[in-house]
Amino acid sequence: MKIDSKKWMFAAAAFAMVAALGIAGCRGNKLNPFPDTGAVKGWQKTAETRTFIAKDLYEYIDGDAEQYLAAGVVSTSTSDYKYEGQLEAVVDVHTMSSPDGARKIMDTGKTADAKIAPLGDAGLAYSQSIIFRRGPNLVRIVAYASTPETPDALMALARGIEAKL
Amino acid sequence: MKNRRDFLKTAATGAVLLGSSSAVTKLGYAAAPDTHTVAGKSKVVVAHDAQLHGADGKLDEKRVQALLDRAIASYTGIENPVAAWKRIVPVGKVIGLKVNGLGGKGIATHPELTLAICERLQQAGVKPGQIVIFEQRTNFLQACGFQHTDNPAGIRKLSGEIYGYEAQSSNFGAATIKLAKALTLCDMVIGLPILKDHSMAGLTFAMKNMYGVVDRPQDLHASNCAAVADLNCIPAIRDKVRFTIGDAISSVYDGGPSFHPERLWQPNSLIVGQDRVAIDHTAWQMLERKRAEAGMQSLEAVGRPPRYIATAADAAHKLGVNDPQRIHLMQV
Numbered sequence: 236m237k238i239d240s241k242k243w244m245f246a247a248a249a250f251a252m253v254a255a256l257g258i259a260g261c262r263g264n265k266l267n268p269f270p271d272t273g274a275v276k277g278w279q280k281t282a283e284t285r286t287f288i289a290k291d292l293y294e295y296i297d298g299d300a301e302q303y304l305a306a307g308v309v310s311t312s313t314s315d316y317k318y319e320g321q322l323e324a325v326v327d328v329h330t331m332s333s334p335d336g337a338r339k340i341m342d343t344g345k346t347a348d349a350k351i352a353p354l355g356d357a358g359l360a361y362s363q364s365i366i367f368r369r370g371p372n373l374v375r376i377v378a379y380a381s382t383p384e385t386p387d388a389l390m391a392l393a394r395g396i397e398a399k400l
Numbered sequence: 401m402k403n404r405r406d407f408l409k410t411a412a413t414g415a416v417l418l419g420s421s422s423a424v425t426k427l428g429y430a431a432a433p434d435t436h437t438v439a440g441k442s443k444v445v446v447a448h449d450a451q452l453h454g455a456d457g458k459l460d461e462k463r464v465q466a467l468l469d470r471a472i473a474s475y476t477g478i479e480n481p482v483a484a485w486k487r488i489v490p491v492g493k494v495i496g497l498k499v500n501g502l503g504g505k506g507i508a509t510h511p512e513l514t515l516a517i518c519e520r521l522q523q524a525g526v527k528p529g530q531i532v533i534f535e536q537r538t539n540f541l542q543a544c545g546f547q548h549t550d551n552p553a554g555i556r557k558l559s560g561e562i563y564g565y566e567a568q569s570s571n572f573g574a575a576t577i578k579l580a581k582a583l584t585l586c587d588m589v590i591g592l593p594i595l596k597d598h599s600m601a602g603l604t605f606a607m608k609n610m611y612g613v614v615d616r617p618q619d620l621h622a623s624n625c626a627a628v629a630d631l632n633c634i635p636a637i638r639d640k641v642r643f644t645i646g647d648a649i650s651s652v653y654d655g656g657p658s659f660h661p662e663r664l665w666q667p668n669s670l671i672v673g674q675d676r677v678a679i680d681h682t683a684w685q686m687l688e689r690k691r692a693e694a695g696m697q698s699l700e701a702v703g704r705p706p707r708y709i710a711t712a713a714d715a716a717h718k719l720g721v722n723d724p725q726r727i728h729l730m731q732v
């Protein structure tokens with residue numbers, strides 16, 4: 236009995252250790268591309284990150300969700316940011332089932348005034364927004380105002396996100 | 401082009417009163433036909449102010465108020481704004497304002513407009529607790545500048561996902577839905593949609609705004625949102641939503657309904673009227689003109705013409721008129 240009890244204790248301790256390592260490993264791998272306040276100069280993260288799995292995407296972008304679903308979206312995460320306490324922006328990170336899905340959405344939305352942005356696998360910049368993809372991830376950053384600082388500020392934030400993908 | 405006084409004369413011939421005949425008698429208003437027509441035409445006012453946004457790009461609140469007053473004066477034929485509003489809303493009743501914030505903060509019904517309407521409603525005798533600003537979801541309501549606040553002592557701001565939906569379904573044609581309680585508690589609703597391109601419906605404005613008063617709008621997306629007309633025929637929506645003050649201050653002419661600043665456009669206008677079909681037809685033409693100006697294909701050419709507008713005008717729906725010959729368009 237005594238020996239059995241020791242064995243059980245050892246097994247339980249080993250199981251707990253493996254479980255803890257597993258959980259830590261999962262946390263380490265979990266994608267969190269949203270820079271914290273101050274991680275990118277001038278940018279403040281002003282809201283909690285909200286994540287919508289595919290079936291709930293309507294709650295965030297009802298009316299637009301279909302095109303993302305058709306392109307194989309797995310989840311969409313979003314957060315609000317503010318630059319120098321003034322310029323407000325929103326960051327959306329769509330995780331697709333494959334890079335093709337990210338490419339499809341990006342190509343569909345491309346307009347003539349888009350400028351190539353050196354971000355991820357491909358990127359486009361507009362005066363008030365940036366979109367880029369890296370692997371299955373599609374990132375869209377939109378500012379709510381156009382100021383002389385907007386393009387550079389958005390590019391800095393995009394680079395901060397790119398580094399975390 | 402007619403001047404404003406001429407327009408007011410014309411408008412006066414079709415002075416509005418939005419309550420039903422029985423309500424009119426009860427409320428003691430002067431007897432007047434419940435009409436939104438002038439000589440058999442549906443009246444739509446497009447009020448425009450090129451200076452609505454200042455040099456800094458910010459919306460000028462005072463000019464928004466002035467534009468609203470001009471639109472309402474032109475529509476009612478009554479120059480005094482308070483007197484005009486008294487002709488539009490029944491005092492002692494609950495008045496809902498259905499805003500639209502689905503596209504996010506960059507392309508939501510402007511709070512400056514909503515608050516200007518609230519001010520005039522109160523001046524016309526509607527108590528703050530009888531004004532209900534509502535949207536389907538909390539984040540959509542926030543995009544319109546309001547937090548969910550259910551305080552009957554003040555203006556109520558209700559999110560459908562918090563305030564809830566009716567337990568019983570309502571149905572018309574292809575639309576089977578549960579209505580937002582925020583809508584059913586109102587005696588009259590004024591639609592405050594924002595003009596946008598829509599990736600499926602083609603156009604989202606007066607009628608499509610009603611997708612925000614149901615529990616599962618995503619169930620109504622089939623066939624380019626063909627259920628828009630059916631949805632608007634559900635009695636509570638048809639009967640309560642009696643006026644539209646369409647926000648065409650800012651718009652996206654492609655890529656909607658989400659905010660795409662690269663396709664942002666500032667028509668600096670309000671589109672006002674009772675006939676939701678005529679309003680949507682007018683808005684559609686504005687959107688098409690902008691798309692053409694931007695070198696884009698028409699909505700028909702890209703496979704998403706807003707066919708629901710014609711459906712809404714047909715004999716099975718009779719929600720209004722979409723024939724330009726039967727729309728009395730006043731541009732002021």
